[in-house]
Amino acid sequence: MASNFSKIENKEEWHDLLGKVLFKTFFHSWEWESFLESQFPWMKFEHYNWKNKALLSLARTAKKLVSHPFCEYGGPLPLAQEIVGEDFKQDLFEEFKTPLKISFHPYLLNYFKDFDLKDSPRETYLLENISKLNVETVGDRNRHRQKNRALENGLTVEKCKTENDLKIIYNFYVKSLKKHKALVYPFSFFKFFFKNPQVEILLVKKGDRTVGGNIFLVCGKNVHSFLCGFDEKYRNLGAHTLALWSELRGKQREGFEVFDFGATRKGSSIGDFKNRWGAKSYPIFELKNYSDDSHLRDSKLRVLFGFLPAFLIKKISPHLLKWKL
Numbered sequence: 510m511a512s513n514f515s516k517i518e519n520k521e522e523w524h525d526l527l528g529k530v531l532f533k534t535f536f537h538s539w540e541w542e543s544f545l546e547s548q549f550p551w552m553k554f555e556h557y558n559w560k561n562k563a564l565l566s567l568a569r570t571a572k573k574l575v576s577h578p579f580c581e582y583g584g585p586l587p588l589a590q591e592i593v594g595e596d597f598k599q600d601l602f603e604e605f606k607t608p609l610k611i612s613f614h615p616y617l618l619n620y621f622k623d624f625d626l627k628d629s630p631r632e633t634y635l636l637e638n639i640s641k642l643n644v645e646t647v648g649d650r651n652r653h654r655q656k657n658r659a660l661e662n663g664l665t666v667e668k669c670k671t672e673n674d675l676k677i678i679y680n681f682y683v684k685s686l687k688k689h690k691a692l693v694y695p696f697s698f699f700k701f702f703f704k705n706p707q708v709e710i711l712l713v714k715k716g717d718r719t720v721g722g723n724i725f726l727v728c729g730k731n732v733h734s735f736l737c738g739f740d741e742k743y744r745n746l747g748a749h750t751l752a753l754w755s756e757l758r759g760k761q762r763e764g765f766e767v768f769d770f771g772a773t774r775k776g777s778s779i780g781d782f783k784n785r786w787g788a789k790s791y792p793i794f795e796l797k798n799y800s801d802d803s804h805l806r807d808s809k810l811r812v813l814f815g816f817l818p819a820f821l822i823k824k825i826s827p828h829l830l831k832w833k834l
Contacts, residue, residue: 513559513600513604514557514558515559527539530564531590534731535707535727536582536583549827551571552569554569559597560600561589562587563587563621570831571831573607573608579833581612581631582793583611584617585617589620592620594621594623594626597621598796601796605798608797609797609798610795610799612629612794615633615792628794628795629792629795631774632773632792632793633771633772634770634788634791635767635770636788637789639768640764648785655751656747656750658747659751662715663716664714664743664751665714666711666712666752667711667712668712669711669722675710678710678724680819682699684819685738685739687815688815690814692829693822696823702724702726708726709732710722710723711752711756713748713751722737724737730764731765731768732765734770734771735771737752753770
């Protein structure tokens with residue numbers, strides 16, 4: 510039986526097709542995928558064209574195919590306005606027998622219709638139609654209090670211009686994830702974002718001192734708050750709120766449409782923080798051909814991980830990230 514998935518080996522052909530899709534995310538870029546391959550020798554991306562209706566990019570690891578690793582969204586990219594989701598799913602499961610997992614950006618379901626997808630433990634928060642919003646009134650009273658508190662305490666926002674400031678943000682990021690007993694991405698991720706023209710990194714400063722920062726990914730008219738790190742003292746004084754508000758205000762003036770606050774586990778306090786900006790929660794649906802999944806989050810080793818010194822967490826996390834997929 511002939512395959513409905515045509516494998517694309519040529520970079521230029523794939524890049525040309527990406528320019529024709531009706532929706533994509535920052536994570537579907539060739540630059541991001543090439544970077545991940547350079548960091549993890551056990552990962553290799555494969556690209557497919559499904560019946561000239563959708564593109565599919567999959568990261569092949571030793572035991573699994575993933576779309577997309579180390580980010581919140583993956584999924585097939587539409588070349589047509591309407592696609593029968595169950596047709597795609599049937600062909601997908603017939604074509605790929607390796608354990609496979611695809612996390613769908615919510616907007617992909619505007620194109621893939623009649624789809625039986627499973628809900629995941631994660632959801633994302635999107636503030637939509639921001640070009641028409643009055644940024645001065647966005648969010649609840651606590652958002653405005655935090656922003657005003659930050660300004661009253663002399664905090665300012667500027668773009669990250671040096672790798673030294675980038676390292677400061679990264680160290681705050683590591684400290685925060687250590688507190689939550691979570692694996693961290695290597696500093697090379699931050700350097701990749703720092704050099705990428707589609708990424709904006711905002712610093713929050715107290716005088717000459719950097720007290721935190723936020724990484725924002727830009728794709729089309731969408732901006733996505735992806736990674737951040739803040740001094741805990743200044744986070745409590747509204748530093749993170751000030752960074753988000755500053756980026757939101759800037760993108761609203763530039764005519765952007767969607768501010769993506771990023772994904773989190775359902776029921777988390779972080780989700781409540783994002784919701785209080787007025788962002789709408791969307792489920793992140795998954796498509797899998799297997800039932801088992803990583804139990805890293807439930808492992809007792811996570812308790813020990815929280816006691817490790819930061820330098821050791823930085824050293825061992827890259828070797829453990831494959832188990833997070």
